[in-house]
Amino acid sequence: DRHYHKGTRFYKSHFHPLPADRLIMEISTTAFDHPEAPQRVKETLGNDIKLLCPLRHPVIRTYSLYLHNLRYGRVTGSLQEACAQKPDIINSSKYAGHIENWLKHFPKDAIHFVFQEELKENENAFVTNVCNALEIPLIPAPADKSIPYNATTYSRFPTLAKFSQYMADWLRAHRFYFIINASKLLGLKRIIFGKENPETQKYTIPPHDRAWLEKQLAGEIEALEALIGPIPYWEKY
16 A cells, blocks of 8 residues: 555565465555555455454544554544544544455455454454464464553654654655664654553543544444444444
8 A cells, every 4th residue: 555656576575485484464554444455455466365354343443543643643633633634544444335345356255354352352262263264273372461452652742753753654665674673672662652551451532532433433333244244342332
C-alpha cells in the first residue's frame, strides 16, 4: 500500500529466507483497508498464499486507533476532530466493505479470521487457531500472562512526536532501519512517545465518545456477521 510504487524488488529485499524455511509472513497494519491492496497482493503473490485477518470490536478498535494517532502526533483534539482530520481512523473499522473488496480477489476459504478478544480471553485457543490457519505445528502461547497486547501510550510532546514520526516514516521508506532500531535501544521512543498507560487495557471509552462511535458504526457488526458468521467474542462489548 504505502510503498507499492517502489516495485517488487524493494518488497522482496525485506525477506531473507533460508533453504529450510517453510513459511514467509508479512504483517501489515494498513493494507486491510487500502482499496487497491487486494488486487496488488493477488498480482504480486498469486493464489498460493494464506491471508490472516485479525479483528477487534470496531468501536473499541476505532477509539484505540484514535489514541494511537494522537500519540504519534498525526491528529489533535477530540475524537470527532481527529476523525475529521484523518477519516481512516473510523473508515478502516467498517470491516464488511473492506472484506468484500478482498473477496473479489480471493476465495473466502483463503481468508482466516481471528479476534483480539479471544487472544485476551484464551491465548491458547487463539494461538491454536493461528497455527491451524497457517498449517504449521502448534507453537504454545507465552507462559508470561502479564504481557500487554496493543497497549496505548501517550506523548507529552505532541509536536516532537509528529516530527519524529515523520522522520521514522522517511527512514523506513529509505530502509535506514538501523537508525530506528538504535533509537529504540537508547529509549528515545519511550521518551518521545510516552510509556504505556495501564488504564488503556480496560477498554475505558468516555460515554459520549462511545455513543458517537456506536452511531457512526451502527450496523457494521451485523454486516460483517452476514459475511463471516456470528462473532460471540463481541457480544459483551
